[in-house]
Amino acid sequence: MSTTVFVSGATGFIAQHIVKQLLEDGYKVVGSVRSQAKGEDLKSLISKAGLKADNFSYAIVEDIAAKGAFDEALKSNPEVTVFLHTASPFHFDVSDVKKQLLDPAVEGTTNALNAIKEYGKNIKRVVVTSSYAAITGFGQLAIPGKTVNEESWNPITEKQALADPQSGYIGSKTFAEREVWNFVEKSKPQWDISVVNPVWVFGPAAFEVKDKSKLNTSNEVVGGILKAGKDKSQPQQYTGYFIDVRDVAKAEIIAFEKQDAVGQRLILSSGPFTTEKVVEILKKDFKDLPLPTLDESKKPDFDKSESIIDNEKTKKILGFKFIGLEKSVDDTVSQLV
Template sequence: MSSENVVFISGATGFIAQHIVKLLLEAGYKTIGSVRSEEKGENLKSLLKSAGLKSDLFSYVIVKDIGAKGAFDEALKAHPEVTVFLHTASPFTFEVHDAERDLLKPAIEGTTNALNAIKEYGKNVQRVVVTSSYAAVAGFADLVTPGKEVNESSWNPITYDQSKANPFVGYIGSKKHAEKTVWKFAEENKPKWEITVVNPVYVLGPQAFEVKDKSKLNTSNEIINSILTAGKKKEEPQQYVGYFIDVRDVAKAHIVAFEKKEAIGQRLLLADAPFNSGEIYDIIAEDFPKLKPELPELDKSKGPKFEDSESIINNEKTRKILGFKFIDLRKSVDDTIAQLQ
């Protein structure tokens, strides 16, 4: 399949996207990534080359702002050979002054721009995969339903207006409403290409390539890193609870999403198991004894309780479609810490 397919990936320098690019090149796919600047594009090319990957299979196009009207038009006009479009790019920041302006609209418009460009200029596109989030599946904050089962057909009940309240719910809402845009587009336009959406929970695990700047980890991995940094600062780290999935499994799921016909029209709900900060702390202490003196004090009794805040995920359908075993928490944490050292 790889020789006849050309894959376009938006947001190619992202945490998940770099792992996807790595897998695409290993599988022999010609890959075109969108990046925000030439500097980012060249940096990614050099990372691919340094890792011994077939960097000649990778090229990039510059899309400065995915929220700008027609953002992907020129990229797809220039590359009519694209057969698979992976839309992983999404605005993500908690430095938000206006949740609607800074989160909701950019997420929805970025998704709409990608879909419109594929419709107009992606004449050979057959499969489209969109990266969404567990935030689109289950309720959070005031809408949380502890103990309620959620699955691939569940939706976060948050409304557009509720999403405007603050940055946290703005991020949650942006994921739901951007994904709703995908399914509405498919229903109204009946495109010739097939859609799959990927909905991961907290994404942990190592970066795809060596980490030069450890101050800029992805937000989910700060859950692990914050335990180390809190120790250095002699602070007690913030504690988390939820479900996790390893980034390498998220990347693999994107490949399966366009390769397997069983994934067509599906939402792939990616979650391995529940976790909390106490478990991560114990794994670091047991598997990296040299780091033990650097670890902070952690009062596990102060951590949030799973049964008070989390829905129960049933993703048997997703696991069956994917057909591979997920990486467990210990390996995910160990590989992340090993890379940070």
């Protein structure tokens, strides 16, 4: 197979799984990274995993929000026929919501789409990683008990998004995805597009974890429990929906391989989770692990905060069964301990 796939933000948690699965499936991959050091590091992880490192190359894109960020990367790789855009900030450690979350997400997406239109002469399929954050409201905008599906949108405004980092992240995902569909409507590009909208993403890292103190933001749910067990402290308690990272990667690949996915938003959710449920799984499957006793009074109420997801259409298009919570948690923790 000689198809070459471009993966933006290739060192990210989800992106590394995409790179891994693409190489396993016989694709060639060009990944964008922020520096040569990060590119070489990823190449060595690929080698160590016994994958064909010769089929992976990288392009340096220091700042996805800089004008023309992806132009050179696509000019130098005219063989690319598929573009998977996964690069977007996901962290809450910010002092300026607009500058650190909203602008990079929206401008990074616009830069990628402009570069594909201008220089991706052979590109036929584009998949953008959005988020469940773009599907429904949270916090003040939550619609508990209301069913949402692939047609639903978060009604957040820019003013609401600037309130705090969490609202900023939610806004960044919503505005960046709106930008995608507006671009497609206005520009009528020669390529087809699909968007994936994952919920909280759990699961192990694609390659060996060198620094176990720095987990990706989603896995902090699990990491927080392990840390609280050690420190004899209280972890922050969460509730919501989860999907395993390996299923996200699989869905991204099916999204460009399958004609049924063209023009679709795909909600990736395996089912609900709570911190309490994760602790129960760990008690059962890791008997020697020190685990916290959760404070009942801090328990979040799923029914009072969460919308009901109907993603039957997505499941039908993808055609595979999602990994369950127990396997996802067990595989994550096995890698960490």
